[in-house]
Structures are given as structure tokens and as C-alpha cells.
Amino acid sequence: MNRKLLSGDEAIARGAWEAGCRVAAAxxxxxSTEILESLAGYDGVYxxxxxxxxxxxxxxxxAATSGVRSLxxxxxxGLNVAADPFFSAAYIGSNGGLVVVTADDPGLHSSQNEQDNRWYGMAAKVPVLCPSDSQEAKDLTGLAFDISEEFDIPVLLRITTRIAHSSTVVELGERAEHPPRGYVKRPTKTIILPAFARARHVDLEGRVDRLRAYAEKTPWNRAEPGDSNLGIICDGVAYQYAREVFPGASFLKLGMVHPFPVELVRRFAAGVSELVAVEETDPFIELQVRALGLAVTGKDRLPRWHELSPRVVRRSLTESEPPPEPEQGLPNRPPALCPGCxxxxxxxxxxxxxxxxxxxxxxxxxxALPPHEAMDSCIDMGASITFAHGADKALGKDDKRRRVAIIGDSTFFHSGITGLVNTAYNKxxxxxxxxxxxxxxxxxHQQHPGTGRTLSGEPTVEVDTARLARACGIEKVVEVDPYRPTETRKRLRELFEEPGPAVVVSKRPCALLVRLQDPPKSVDREKCVACKTCLRLGCPALTMKDGKSHIVATLCAGCGMCADVCPKGAIS
Ligand SMILES: Cc1ncc(C[n+]2csc(CCOP(=O)(O)OP(=O)(O)O)c2C)c(N)n1
Structure with missing residues (x-):
């Protein structure tokens, strides 16, 4: 048998490929990033x-409307950004299967919030599948395509960080080709004008009703009988944690949490004395159980924030104190910009x-963090320009602090352009x-429209940010080199004095992309006056040693920013 250790992300890519997916975008x-990075390595899928x-x-x-399986x-x-087409897609339905993967991040390992996207499935009336390991991630991806085509609906596959990034053994299969179904013109289905959409909404409710019946009988919603004193209803990685803590309990494991398998849940509840919902992050299952009038506990005992773990589940549900987790006692290491950034x-x-x-x-x-402390807000991708614009309109000319926005190049292409057009348009x-x-x-280091390469590494158009900014209506566009901080500071000061909007393109490739040629810098201890100006760069290679600035040669990227800012010329 062909088996491989795959992360959940890699397993989803494999599942999509085996299911005959032909178009994937992200x-x-x-x-979630590794899903497309992995899928791009397979043949037969754009x-x-x-x-x-x-x-x-x-x-x-x-692509799905044009008849091919798409993801x-x-x-x-990201689903907040994509929510508009997501809701419309439920009305329109599929043709070739359409699967949307949402990778949620309980614990905020790398995110600005902990939203639970199972709600999106309920709100948009779209089925939601939740795998518990990599094998299920692969299998449910294939199932999602089948459901999508059978019920003419997009399917939401919800994973969390632990599923996405943990690796478990997966049985590999062959690719099953699904010949393109072709593009058929069906305006009343694919154009959601009010007159057509009214009918599509009624149709959607019918599709959801059929899915409700499906949820009752799919083997992916399965009861695992055990001790009838305790019944646990759960999904995703929470199933693994609860299984570890309560190996003998009865389980109702839901692979499909929306539509909710009402009768299955009722039957399960009838066979156990106590019913507990174990899930990350919100009480999505629990509230639906409660709505059936069944007695259930869950988020009154388990946390509604951050990740669960076997330890958290045990502590919350048994009140016995497990041994401390290994990381206790380790010092915090706040994130820092790389040397040469x-x-x-x-x-x-x-x-x-x-x-x-x-x-x-x-x-x-x-x-935003010390020593830089150079930011006042962080909201969502693209919000820098619009936030500064709002502040500008609120504060008016009396407040002399200049309104500034800082946005990365990928973020600018993602959602900064509209904000910039808005500032120009609204003066x-x-x-x-x-x-x-x-x-x-x-x-x-993913490619974007400014890098001149596609995901597969092919050369393509390299969109020029400065020209784009001008096209957005900003006449004053200047370029600065952040490796020359003193000159950049001077140029910014001049701009802050001048009225009117401007765009500054601070241009230098990421220090991890280019191998800098210059040797590590060092400090002349005679000349150093310990003013600590260089430390304001926040470079991890810079420190103090015996009362003077010191550069850790093994960390130094040789960029020379510290030499540029040193008022005494002590760094060379
Ligand atoms: C809606 C949304 N999509 C994706 C992300 C993940 N993400 C955060 S910042 C970012 C892009 C960063 O690239 P860039 O703007 O070029 O800045 P850099 O990190 O290179 O400094 C991405 C993809 C997110 N936080 N929100």
C-alpha cells in the first residue's frame, strides 16, 4: 500500500489532485499557504x-461554472475578504465541483483573530466538513467535490492550524479524472439579478434540505459507542483531544457539522447520561444541540478562546490538574525583524x-513594537491607507501630525489599491x-504581481508600484532606499512639511531573498560614545557589550544601516 506522512495541507492538495481538480487559486x-504550494507540484491542475x-x-x-473541479x-x-462571492456562490451552485478551504487559527499562532468559520457555512447555507487528521483531510476533500457536484453547491472544508500543520500517515490513491462538463449558458442560475436570485434562494433551501437528509446518513457522521455515562459530540482536532482524555466514552464524531444531523444527535443523546460538546473555538455544535432542547455542557466548562489540547480538555472537564506543560519556565522571545531587514x-x-x-x-x-514604535493601528489587510484617511478627515488641519500609512507590496496588491484610489478621490x-x-x-516568500513570477516560477508581467500609485490618482510619488535610513528620514521630513498626498515607495528586496555581498560590520570601540542610536534600528545583530555597541558577526547581514545612522562614524 502506498502510504506517506503528509501534513493536513499537503493531504488536501493530494485529495484535490486525486479528485481530479483542474483549477486552484489562493x-x-x-x-493555509502550503495547500497551493503543494498542489502546484502535481500535473494536470492549474x-x-x-x-x-x-x-x-x-x-x-x-472555473467550476465552466465545468471543471476547482478549489x-x-x-x-481570507473568507471575510471572499465573503461576497462565497454567499453568491451558494445561490449559483457548481457545475464542476467547487471546494473552498478555510484554515482557521485557534490560538492566533499567526493571525489577528480567532474567528470560527463554521458559522460562514451556516450563514451562507453551505455544507461544512471538518477533518480530524491528514487522512480525513484528504478523504473529505474528495468527498467535498462529490457533494458539490451532487447537490449543486460549494462546500466549505474547515481545518485548523493543528490539522493543517501536523503530519499523519495518509494512504495515497490514483487520480480520478473527471472530464470537463463544459460551459453551458444558464443565465437564471449564474446571474444573480434579483428576479433570478429570488428563485435561486428557494432552490438553495431545497438543496440544503436534501443535504440535511444526507448529513443524517453519511458515514462521516458516526457514533462510536462506549461508556453510556459520558457522550462526547465533537469535530476536527477536538475529537483527537477528547479521545485521548476519555478513551472509554461514547463519541459522536461529526465530519459534517452543517447541515446538522438532528436525528442522529437525538438518538446519540438518548443513549448517554451526560452529553458534552468538545469543539474549537465557538459553541457551534453545542448551540445546535441546545436548540433541540437537549441538555448539553460545553463552553460553560471549556474555554471559548485559544486552542484546546488534551491538557485543557482534561483540566476543564475533570478538574484534575495535569502535569505542567514543558514550555513553562522558558523565557519569552518576542518576534524581531531579521538582520538586514x-x-x-x-x-x-x-x-x-x-x-x-x-x-x-x-x-x-x-x-509597532519597541524599539520602532512606528505604528498606531493594525486592523486587517489594506486598512492602513483607509485608517489614515479616516483619521485625516476626523482631525482636520488643526492637528499638525501628518497622517501616514505603511503597507507592504503584497498587501498593496491585495487590498491597498482601492484605499489609495479612495484617498486620491476624496482629497x-x-x-x-x-x-x-x-x-x-x-x-x-510567495510571488505576487510585483515580483515578475507566477506561482510556478514562470516569468510574467512585473506590475510597477510607483506607476500604479500614479494611476490611482497620486501625483507625487517618490522612491527611497531604506538601506539609507538617514537620507530616507530627511526625505520623509521634507514630505511631511509639504501639503498634499504622496506615495513613497521604500524599495529594497527582503534580506532573506538576496545574499548581501558586504562582510559583517564591526564597531570601533574608541569612537563609539554609547549613544545607542544604532540600537534604534532594532537589529538582532546589534547589542551592548562592556558599555559600547557591539555587532554579533554571525548574525550581521552586512547591510550597513547601522553604519549609516551612527553619528560618530564608529561602524564600518
Ligand atoms: C485576509 C488575509 N489574508 C492573508 C493574510 C496573511 N498575510 C498577512 S500579511 C500578508 C502579506 C505580507 O506581505 P507584504 O505585504 O509584502 O509584507 P512583508 O511581509 O513582505 O513585509 C499575508 C499574506 C492575512 N493576515 N489576512
Whole structure:
């Protein structure tokens, strides 16, 4: 038998390939990124990095409507961006199967919130499947395509970080080709004008009713009989935790949590004395059990925030104190920009200036932390420019602090462009800084429209951020080199004095992409006056030793930003 150790993400890619998926689109986002990176390695499936999740889902919907099995993958907050087409897709339905993967992040390993996207399935009236390990991730991906085609509906596959990034053994199969069904013109189905959409909504409710019956009989919703004193109803990785803590209990394991298998749950509840729902993050299952008038506990005992673990489940449900977790006692190591990161020079240039800075999401969000402290907000991707615009309109001319936005290049393509057009159109005085490091740094160097390469590495058009900014209606566009922090600071100061909006492109490739040629820098201890100006760069290679600045040669990238800012010329 052909078996392989696969992460949940890799297993979803494998499942999509085996199921005959032909088009896949995604925007990177932890913990979902590896799905497309892995799928791109298979033949017979077109894969792309779309500029954002809304675009990715629309691409997949267009492909599914054209008759081929298609997939869109994103992190949980990506589905907020893609929510508009997601709701429409439920009305329109599929043709070739359409699968949407949402990778939720309980515990906020790498996210701005912990939203539970099972609710999206309920709100959009879309079936939701929840795997508990990599094998199930692969199998449920295949099932999702089948359900999508059988019921003419997109299917939401909900995973969480532990499923996405843990590896378990998976049995591999062959690819089953599903010949394209062809594009058939069906305006009343694919054009959701009010007159057509009214009928599609009624049709959707019928499809959901049929799915309700399906949820009652699918083997993926299964009762595992055990001790009748305790019945646990659960899904996803929570099943593994609960199984570990209560090996003898009765389980109702739900692979499909929406539509909810009402009769199955009633039967299960009737056979156990106590019913507990164990799930991450919200009481999604629990509330549906309660709505049936059944007595159930869950989030009154288990936390509604952060991840579950066997330890948390045991402590919450048995009140016995398990042994301390191994990480206790280890010092915290806050994240830092890499040595040679061009963002450091930009933040140095912004420090202690009379500015209000709308921040955004990427590696540069670390600019909010000491020693940079160069940001006032971080909301969602693209919100830097619009936040600064709102502040500008609220504060007016009397407040002399200049309104500034900082946004990365990938984020600018993702959702910054519309905000920039809005500032130009609505006459804002915002200075927008595009931290252009020629990559999507935060999620591991994915290509984007400014890199000149596609997901598969092929050369393509390289969209010029400066020209794009001009086309958005901003006339003053300047370029600075963040490896020259002193000059950048001077240029920014001049801009802050001048009225009117501007775009500053702070351009230098990510230090992890280019091998810098210069040797490590060192400090002349005679010249160093311990003013600590260099430390304001927040470079991990810079420290104090015996009262003077010191550069750790093994960490130094040789970028020279510290030499540039040293007022005494002590670094060379
Ligand atoms: C809606 C949404 N999609 C994806 C992400 C994950 N994510 C956060 S920042 C980012 C892009 C960062 O790239 P860039 O803007 O170029 O900044 P860099 O990290 O390179 O400094 C991504 C993909 C997210 N937080 N929200």
C-alpha cells in the first residue's frame, strides 16, 4: 500500500489532485499557504496565487461554472475578504465541483483573530466538513467535490492550524479524472439579478434540505459507542483531544457539522447520561444541540478562546490538574525583524516624527513594537491607507501630525489599491508608504504581481508600484532606499512639511531573498560614545557589550544601516 506522512495541507492538495481538480487559486495565509504550494507540484491542475481571496474564490467559481473541479484556499480571515462571492456562490451552485478551504487559527499562532468559520457555512447555507487528521483531510476533500457536484453547491472544508500543520500517515490513491462538463449558458442560475436570485434562494433551501437528509446518513457522521455515562459530540482536532482524555466514552464524531444531523444527535443523546460538546473555538455544535432542547455542557466548562489540547480538555472537564506543560519556565522571545531587514531602516526614519501611522499586516507589523514604535493601528489587510484617511478627515488641519500609512507590496496588491484610489478621490492628505521588499515576506516568500513570477516560477508581467500609485490618482510619488535610513528620514521630513498626498515607495528586496555581498560590520570601540542610536534600528545583530555597541558577526547581514545612522562614524 502506498502510504506517506503528509501534513493536513499537503493531504488536501493530494485529495484535490486525486479528485481530479483542474483549477486552484489562493492567496497565501498561515496556516493555509502550503495547500497551493503543494498542489502546484502535481500535473494536470492549474494553480495560481491570486491577488486576494475574493479574487481566488471568483476564479475558482468561474472555473467550476465552466465545468471543471476547482478549489479556493485561504486562511480564516481570507473568507471575510471572499465573503461576497462565497454567499453568491451558494445561490449559483457548481457545475464542476467547487471546494473552498478555510484554515482557521485557534490560538492566533499567526493571525489577528480567532474567528470560527463554521458559522460562514451556516450563514451562507453551505455544507461544512471538518477533518480530524491528514487522512480525513484528504478523504473529505474528495468527498467535498462529490457533494458539490451532487447537490449543486460549494462546500466549505474547515481545518485548523493543528490539522493543517501536523503530519499523519495518509494512504495515497490514483487520480480520478473527471472530464470537463463544459460551459453551458444558464443565465437564471449564474446571474444573480434579483428576479433570478429570488428563485435561486428557494432552490438553495431545497438543496440544503436534501443535504440535511444526507448529513443524517453519511458515514462521516458516526457514533462510536462506549461508556453510556459520558457522550462526547465533537469535530476536527477536538475529537483527537477528547479521545485521548476519555478513551472509554461514547463519541459522536461529526465530519459534517452543517447541515446538522438532528436525528442522529437525538438518538446519540438518548443513549448517554451526560452529553458534552468538545469543539474549537465557538459553541457551534453545542448551540445546535441546545436548540433541540437537549441538555448539553460545553463552553460553560471549556474555554471559548485559544486552542484546546488534551491538557485543557482534561483540566476543564475533570478538574484534575495535569502535569505542567514543558514550555513553562522558558523565557519569552518576542518576534524581531531579521538582520538586514529593509523595514528596519524605514521604521528608523519614521521614529519620533510628528505622525499618526496607519499600519497594516505583514512582517512590517513588527514596526509597532519597541524599539520602532512606528505604528498606531493594525486592523486587517489594506486598512492602513483607509485608517489614515479616516483619521485625516476626523482631525482636520488643526492637528499638525501628518497622517501616514505603511503597507507592504503584497498587501498593496491585495487590498491597498482601492484605499489609495479612495484617498486620491476624496482629497486626503495621507502619505502612503509602500514597503516594497519584492515579495510576500511574512508567509514565506510567495510571488505576487510585483515580483515578475507566477506561482510556478514562470516569468510574467512585473506590475510597477510607483506607476500604479500614479494611476490611482497620486501625483507625487517618490522612491527611497531604506538601506539609507538617514537620507530616507530627511526625505520623509521634507514630505511631511509639504501639503498634499504622496506615495513613497521604500524599495529594497527582503534580506532573506538576496545574499548581501558586504562582510559583517564591526564597531570601533574608541569612537563609539554609547549613544545607542544604532540600537534604534532594532537589529538582532546589534547589542551592548562592556558599555559600547557591539555587532554579533554571525548574525550581521552586512547591510550597513547601522553604519549609516551612527553619528560618530564608529561602524564600518
Ligand atoms: C485576509 C488575509 N489574508 C492573508 C493574510 C496573511 N498575510 C498577512 S500579511 C500578508 C502579506 C505580507 O506581505 P507584504 O505585504 O509584502 O509584507 P512583508 O511581509 O513582505 O513585509 C499575508 C499574506 C492575512 N493576515 N489576512
Amino acid at each position: 492567496y497565501p495565509g498561515t496556516p 494553480c495560481e496565487w491570486s491577488v486576494n481571496e475574493k479574487v481566488a474564490l471568483e476564479v475558482a467559481l468561474g 479556493a484556499a485561504m486562511k480564516h480571515v 529593509p523595514h528596519a531602516g524605514l521604521f528608523y526614519a519614521l521614529q519620533r516624527q510628528p505622525v499618526i501611522v496607519g499600519g497594516d499586516i505583514g512582517c512590517y507589523t513588527l514596526g 486626503s492628505d495621507v502619505i502612503t508608504i509602500i514597503a516594497d521588499n519584492r515579495t510576500t515576506g511574512m508567509t514565506g
